[in-house]
Amino acid sequence: MTALTFEATSRRLTVAGVDLHLHEAGSGPLLLLIHGGAPGAYGWGNFGQNLPALAASYRTVIVDLPGYGRSERLPECAAPSGRYAANAAVFAELVCELGETSAHVVGLATGGAIAMAMALDHPEVVDRLVLVSSAGALPLFTPSPSEGQKLIRTYYAGEGPSRDKMRAYLTMMLADPDLITDELVEERYQASLTKVDDIGSPEQLWARVDEITAKTLVMWGRDNRVQGYDNALFLLQRIPDVEVHLFGRTGLWVPFERAARFESLLIDFLEDQS
Template identity: 50%
Template sequence: MMLTRDNTSKFVQAGAVKVHYHEAGTGPVLLCIHGGAPGAFGWGNFGRNLEALSRHFRTLIVDLPGYGKSGKPQIEGPRTSFYARTFRDMLEALGIANAHVMGLATGGSVALKMAIDYPELIDRLVVISAPGGLSLFQPMPPRPDTHNYYAGEGPSMERMRANLERLVYDPTILTDEVIRERYEASIEPEFMNQAPEGHGGKPGQTLEPLWQDLHKIQAETLVIWGRNNQTINYDNALFMLTRIPRARVHIHGNCGLWVPYEKMEEFNSNVTGFLSVDLTARPAQ
C-alpha cells in the first residue's frame, strides 16, 4: 500500500499536548522532528523520506506542538525544553522505551535537548542543519527574514516560494505542489494566531544555549549539513564534531538547509546506514 499523508496519520496524548504524527514500518523506532517556519509540519519536512525509512524502522514523523495538526498550547519559557518533554511523554504514552531521534533545524535542537536531558531514551541521534553549535570561522550568515512573512500584504504563494528558495541550493527542485502545501499550512487560522512562527508567536523563545552541554551527549551522533546553507553556516557542524564525543559529520556540497528533500536518496541511504551498522565491530586484523 502506498504511504500517504492520510493513511499514516495518528494522534497520541503526550502529557498535556495532543500530538499528531505519521507512522509506518516496523523495527527499531525512529522519531523524526521537523523544523520551525511559517507553515512547517512533519509531513512537509520528512513525508517524502517515509517510504524509504519505513523499510528499516518504525518511523514516527511528528508535528511539533503549535504546528500541523498537533495541539496549539501556550508555551512559557524556552520552547526547546518544552518540545523535548513533550516527545519524552509521547514515547512513554506509546510504550517506547528508547528510540533513534532525528531532527531538522529547530527539530534538530529538540533532538539535541532530548539527548542531553533524557539520555536513556536515545539510541542514536541524527542532527540536520540545527541550531545548537557555534560558528568557528566566521559570523553567522543572516537568517532568512521569515518572521515578516505575515507583515504588510500578508502571506502569498510568492512569499512562500521566496522563503523556501532560501532553504535549498537549487530552487528549480521546488515544485508548485510543495510550495502550495506549505503555503496552505501557513494560512491555517490556528497556526497564524498561535504557532511560534505565526504572526502571534514569540520566535525569540525558540533557542537555548545548547552548545554549553553538547559534551554531555553520549549517543552515537550523525551531524548532517549542506555547505550552502544560508541560515546556519556549515562550520556549526564542525563545532558539534569537536564537542559531541561520539559524533561524525556529513557535509553535502551544492546543498542548502533542507537536506532530506534536496539530497533525498543519498540522505535516506546515509541515515539508514548509520542507524543500522554495527559501530562496535572492528575490522579483521
C-alpha cells in the same frame, strides 16, 4: 499493501496533556523524526518523502511539533526552562506513550535543537542522535543572524504571508531552483497561514553539547544559508562520539534535496555496530 500516504499513516495521540498529530509506518526499532520550525513547516512536509524507505526497516514516526501542522500548541506555562526543553519533555514522553523505552531521534533545523535537548535532558530515551541542519549549535564564521534567519523573521511582517514570500524563502533555502515547483510553493504557503507563536525562549544548547552521550551523526548542506555549515564543524569539535557528512550543492533541506543519500546514510549509521 497500503500506500504510505498522508491520510493512511495519520494518527493522533495525547501526550502530557497535548494533542499531537503524527504519522506512523513500519516495524522494528523506533525512529522519531522531528521537523523544522520555519514558516510552512510540518512533519509530513519535511519528511513525508522519506517515509517509505525508512519504514522498510524501522517503526518510523513523523511528528508535528506542538503548534505546527495538526498538533495542539503547548500552553505558555510549559516552558519555564526554555522552548527546546519543553518540546523535548513532550517527545520523551511520546516515546513511552508509543510503548517503547527509547528511540533513534532525527531532528531537522529547529527539530535538531529539540533532539539535542532530548539527548541532554532525557538521555535514557535517545539511542542514536541525528542532527540535520540543526539549530542549537554555534556559528564559527558565518554572520548571526544569518541571511536566512532574517528572511524567516520577516515572513509574517507587513502584509503577512504570501506566495511570493514563500517562493523567496524556498529560493533561499534550497540550492537547486529546479526543486521549487508551484505545487511546493502552494503547499508550504497554505501550511504557513496559521502563524505559530513559539512559547518560551530558545536555550543556549551549544554550551552543553559536549554532554551528549548518544552516538551522533550530523548532516549538513554546504550551501545552507539559514544555518551555515560552520555549525556542523562546531558540533564535530564538541560532541564526543560524532561523525559529520557535508553535501555540496545542497541547502538546509537535506532530506528533500538529497533524499536517497540521506536515507542510506541514516540507515547505515543506525545499523553500524562499531
